[in-house]
Amino acid sequence: xxxxxxxxxxxxxxxxxxxxxxxxxxxxxxxxxxxxxxxxxxxxxxxxxxxxxxxxxxxxxxxxxxxxxxxxxxxxxxxxxxxxxxxxxxxxxxxxxxxxxxxxxxxxxxxxxxxxxxxxxxxxxxxxxxxxxxxxxxxxxxxxxxxxxxxxxxxxxxxxxxxxxxxxxxxxxxxxxxxxxxxxxxxxxxxxxxxxxxxxxxxxxxxxxxxxxxxxxxxxxxxxxxxxxxxxxxxxxxxxxxxxxxxxxxxxxxxxxxxxxxxxxxxxxxxxxxxxxxxxxxxxxxxxxxxxxxxxxxxxxxxxxxxxxxxxxxxxxxxxxxxxxxxxxxxxxxxxxxxxxxxxxxxxxxxxxxxxxxxxxxxxxxxxxxxxxxxxxxxxxxxxxxxxxxxxxxxxxxxxxxxxxxxxxxxxxxxxxxxxxxxxxxxxxx
Amino acid sequence: xxxxxxxxxxxxxxxxxxxxxxxxxxxxxxxxxxxxxxxxxxxxxxxxxxxxxxxxxxxxxxxxxxxxxxxxxxxxxxxxxxxxxxxxxxxxxxxxxxxxxxxxxxxxxxxxxxxxxxxxxxxxxxxxxxxxxxxxxxxxxxxxxxxxxxxxxxxxxxxxxxxxxxxxxxxxxxxxxxxxxxxxxxxxxxxxxxxxxxxxxxxxxxxxxxxxxxxxxxxxxxxxxxxxxxxxxxxxxxxxxxxxxxxxxxxxxxxxxxxxxxxxxxxxxxxxxxxxxxxxxxxxxxxxxxxxxxxxxxxxxxxxxxxxxxxxxxxxxxxxxxxxxxxxxxxxxxxxxxxxxxxxxxxxxxxxxxxxxxxxxxxxxxxxxxxxxxxxxxxxxxxxxxxxxxxxxxxxxxxxxxxxxxxxxxxxxxxxxxxxxxxxxxxxxxxxxxxxxxxxxxxxxxxxxxxxxxxxxxxxxxxxxxxxxxxxxxx
Numbered sequence: 001x002x003x004x005x006x007x008x009x010x011x012x013x014x015x016x017x018x019x020x021x022x023x024x025x026x027x028x029x030x031x032x033x034x035x036x037x038x039x040x041x042x043x044x045x046x047x048x049x050x051x052x053x054x055x056x057x058x059x060x061x062x063x064x065x066x067x068x069x070x071x072x073x074x075x076x077x078x079x080x081x082x083x084x085x086x087x088x089x090x091x092x093x094x095x096x097x098x099x100x101x102x103x104x105x106x107x108x109x110x111x112x113x114x115x116x117x118x119x120x121x122x123x124x125x126x127x128x129x130x131x132x133x134x135x136x137x138x139x140x141x142x143x144x145x146x147x148x149x150x151x152x153x154x155x156x157x158x159x160x161x162x163x164x165x166x167x168x169x170x171x172x173x174x175x176x177x178x179x180x181x182x183x184x185x186x187x188x189x190x191x192x193x194x195x196x197x198x199x200x201x202x203x204x205x206x207x208x209x210x211x212x213x214x215x216x217x218x219x220x221x222x223x224x225x226x227x228x229x230x231x232x233x234x235x236x237x238x239x240x241x242x243x244x245x246x247x248x249x250x251x252x253x254x255x256x257x258x259x260x261x262x263x264x265x266x267x268x269x270x271x272x273x274x275x276x277x278x279x280x281x282x283x284x285x286x287x288x289x290x291x292x293x294x295x296x297x298x299x300x301x302x303x304x305x306x307x308x309x310x311x312x313x314x315x316x317x318x319x320x321x322x323x324x325x326x327x328x329x330x331x332x333x334x335x336x337x338x339x340x341x342x343x344x345x346x347x348x349x350x351x352x353x354x355x356x357x358x359x360x361x362x363x364x365x366x367x368x369x370x371x372x373x374x375x376x377x378x379x380x381x382x383x384x385x386x387x388x389x390x391x392x393x394x395x396x397x398x399x400x401x402x403x404x405x406x407x408x409x410x411x412x413x414x415x416x417x418x419x420x421x422x423x424x425x426x427x428x429x430x
Numbered sequence: 431x432x433x434x435x436x437x438x439x440x441x442x443x444x445x446x447x448x449x450x451x452x453x454x455x456x457x458x459x460x461x462x463x464x465x466x467x468x469x470x471x472x473x474x475x476x477x478x479x480x481x482x483x484x485x486x487x488x489x490x491x492x493x494x495x496x497x498x499x500x501x502x503x504x505x506x507x508x509x510x511x512x513x514x515x516x517x518x519x520x521x522x523x524x525x526x527x528x529x530x531x532x533x534x535x536x537x538x539x540x541x542x543x544x545x546x547x548x549x550x551x552x553x554x555x556x557x558x559x560x561x562x563x564x565x566x567x568x569x570x571x572x573x574x575x576x577x578x579x580x581x582x583x584x585x586x587x588x589x590x591x592x593x594x595x596x597x598x599x600x601x602x603x604x605x606x607x608x609x610x611x612x613x614x615x616x617x618x619x620x621x622x623x624x625x626x627x628x629x630x631x632x633x634x635x636x637x638x639x640x641x642x643x644x645x646x647x648x649x650x651x652x653x654x655x656x657x658x659x660x661x662x663x664x665x666x667x668x669x670x671x672x673x674x675x676x677x678x679x680x681x682x683x684x685x686x687x688x689x690x691x692x693x694x695x696x697x698x699x700x701x702x703x704x705x706x707x708x709x710x711x712x713x714x715x716x717x718x719x720x721x722x723x724x725x726x727x728x729x730x731x732x733x734x735x736x737x738x739x740x741x742x743x744x745x746x747x748x749x750x751x752x753x754x755x756x757x758x759x760x761x762x763x764x765x766x767x768x769x770x771x772x773x774x775x776x777x778x779x780x781x782x783x784x785x786x787x788x789x790x791x792x793x794x795x796x797x798x799x800x801x802x803x804x805x806x807x808x809x810x811x812x813x814x815x816x817x818x819x820x821x822x823x824x825x826x827x828x829x830x831x832x833x834x835x836x837x838x839x840x841x842x843x844x845x846x847x848x849x850x851x852x853x854x855x856x857x858x859x860x861x862x863x864x865x866x867x868x869x870x871x872x873x874x875x876x877x878x879x880x881x882x883x884x885x886x887x888x889x890x891x892x893x894x895x896x897x898x899x900x901x902x903x904x905x
Binding site: 242245246249286289290297298305306307308317320334338339342346349350353354361366370373377380381383384387391393 | 436438443445462469471
């Protein structure tokens with residue numbers, strides 16, 4: 001393995017530059033359209049926020065180009081495009097309301113996110129330190145989760161928040177990256193043993209190799225269930241099964257995992273009143289339309305108002321959905337840009353997934369292959385869970401739409417993933 | 431490894447496709463349904479920005495309007511008298527009643543005028559809003575409300591030929607105006623929802639009561655069509671224990687009668703035993719259930735507003751002889767609304783044809799041009815024309831016969847058809863019922879009245895019913 005970030009001659013990232021101009025065009029047009037439609041004027045946030053966002057984006061791009069970083073030039077512009085769309089939607093639903101300060105907060109988080117993005121590209125000389133210290137990372141992750149249980153704050157029935165001054169942050173967002181790193185490293189080391197059938201009943205792998213990985217994954221999920229965060233538990237379980245499949249290629253593990261999940265989900269359903277409420281409201285939000293079904297119902301109204309072509313940016317009523325900026329940004333965007341816009345947004349995620357999995361396939365080592373595929377999967381799965389929740393296909397959870405939804409910890413860790421993927425891409429042979 | 435990655439990527443792609451279809455379902459397939467949902471605030475947020483259409487009665491009396499105050503608009507209701515069915519339209523709690531049913535019409539997006547909706551939406555045109563004209567007569571509502579007074583209950587009157595609802599009154603009712611005022615709406619809404627008198631419940635269409643003897647219209651019609659000889663005198667010996675297997679159950683006679691009645695007398699003196707015998711011996715449980723269904727009990731009634739579905743029995747069937755007997759004279763497990771009863775009465779009045787009930791007559795655009803006429807037509811034909819004529823004649827005798835129970839409904843100069851009911855119920859003293867129509871030979875109004883825990887049972891209800899019909903006919 002190479003010991004430093006491979007570079008080529010400076011100023012070679014022209015595709016990225018070109019795509020960033022599209023990001024700039026979309027962001028500026030979006031902000032101006034919303035500002036005009038809402039009668040907010042082109043001063044203040046409508047001017048400052050997109051300008052600051054784009055200046056930072058181009059500075060980061062310039063840093064990569066100056067460094068002469070090789071590798072993928074699609075992922076950064078696409079994720080920045082999604083972030084820009086997120087800022088437009090947050091501006092649109094908060095302008096002129098009590099929540100207007102969320103826009104500048106999100107911009108501040110974006111600065112932190114860019115630092116997190118650059119971290120894996122500039123700092124470590126060698127990514128293998130991730131696999132070498134896998135137990136350290138995982139212990140750190142579990143401690144972070146336990147600390148949340150002990151010191152965290154409960155918001156909306158789930159105790160997943162840490163408050164630092166004015167900013168609250170959700171540790172599990174970072175822990176899911178740690179889990180991917182740990183699983184990638186562990187499977188890299190033991191995947192052949194785990195894929196074998198020489199252990200229990202000649203079906204399962206030998207216990208000494210199976211137990212640690214299952215224990216780690218279930219410890220994380222148990223703590224999350226204790227924190228009453230069902231969405232995060234679901235994503236963790238998904239990560240676990242996906243990584244296991246990637247490492248071993250055995251679909252029976254996935255089937256067995258789902259077979260365990262169903263009774264476990266039933267137990268959780270019986271134990272927690274707020275889970276039962278969420279499921280009931282998912283099945284029929286109309287039965288308590290002014291109470292617990294209010295949010296999901298107004299999300300549906302928002303989708304319905306969009307139709308094929310959308311109400312137009314600034315011309316819908318998405319601000320009628322409570323906490324629209326974190327749980328229902330997708331519905332808000334789909335209302336104002338229509339089904340066409342919703343499909344375009346989902347297509348942007350598919351581009352990210354396509355690039356991420358391509359990077360995984362081309363990655364130089366098995367560990368990096370697993371890591372890249374796992375990180376890509378996390379972005380894809382979160383998108384699916386929240387969009388399906390908005391469309392009432394599954395019960396709504398607190399998962400946020402990657403890059404678009406308001407939420408600092410989510411933005412930071414998603415850009416950390418993109419940074420890692422770019423680094424892996426740069427290390428690949430092609 | 432690469433193969434595994436490709437499989438995972440393919441799985442995610444399929445899931446993305448499924449989720450896209452789910453989003454498309456709500457955006458494209460369900461779009462119209464969602465946009466007219468009563469809880470959708472988009473139907474009312476317009477009201478704050480511009481004028482929302484008026485709701486007027488059949489003579490043009492304004493029941494709901496929008497007043498301008500500075501830059502904003504406020505919904506104003508003429509009074510509590512037309513609640514709960516006119517309903518309310520608020521941004522905070524959605525809408526109820528006709529404000530909900532005709533919400534899109536009132537903001538100028540009536541489904542019959544799709545071009546108007548498109549012009550408004552894509553070209554931002556601010557055409558004056560449409561209005562909805564009801565079949566309701568404010569004068570008749572006034573008369574019915576005065577007649578019912580402060581007694582809990584409901585009155586509903588309709589034109590049996592067309593199904594137009596001429597008057598509807600439910601007590602207790604509420605004043606919707608505090609609900610549209612930002613400073614009072616939360617307190618008012620909570621108070622309404624916690625009110626023990628349930629003023630939000632429209633007893634005329636959502637109140638479910640045992641119908642008592644008014645249900646004998648159904649039993650009698652079924653029996654006649656299934657072979658009952660209306661002129662045959664049937665011996666009655668109160669109380670009637672049909673069969674030893676009934677145990678302690680016995681059908682009581684309202685006047686502890688011993689003697690013999692034909693159908694006409696059984697209606698006039700509301701003889702439970704006569705109808706219980708007809709139900710058990712001639713109609714039988716399965717066919718009584720069939721006739722109840724033909725009279726649309728437990729079925730959708732097509733009303734252009736909220737209403738409750740009625741029930742024949744807890745299980746939907748009549749499988750025990752005692753239940754058949756009890757249902758035969760309107761007790762058992764029957765739960766019927768005044769709306770259902772006035773429709774059954776209308777079918778008797780109109781030669782067996784039941785009309786589809788409707789509140790609204792037409793929807794007009796801002797210029798006053800009619801964009802949609804509401805004429806739903808007949809709902810069902812539960813019985814034959816000759817059966818209906820026979821029952822109608824017996825109902826006239828039930829008002830005009832010597833010492834007949836429904837005498838307070840009589841109007842001098844015309845024939846009135848009627849039937850009282852006194853319904854035993856678990857909540858206390860019996861509910862009083864009356865159903866009727868007039869003029870009997872050419873009916874223009876049918877009415878159903880229920881008074882909860884009435885002092886004099888059906889007598890009180892017949893008095894109210896008579897006054898309402900008299901007021902409509904100008905006598």
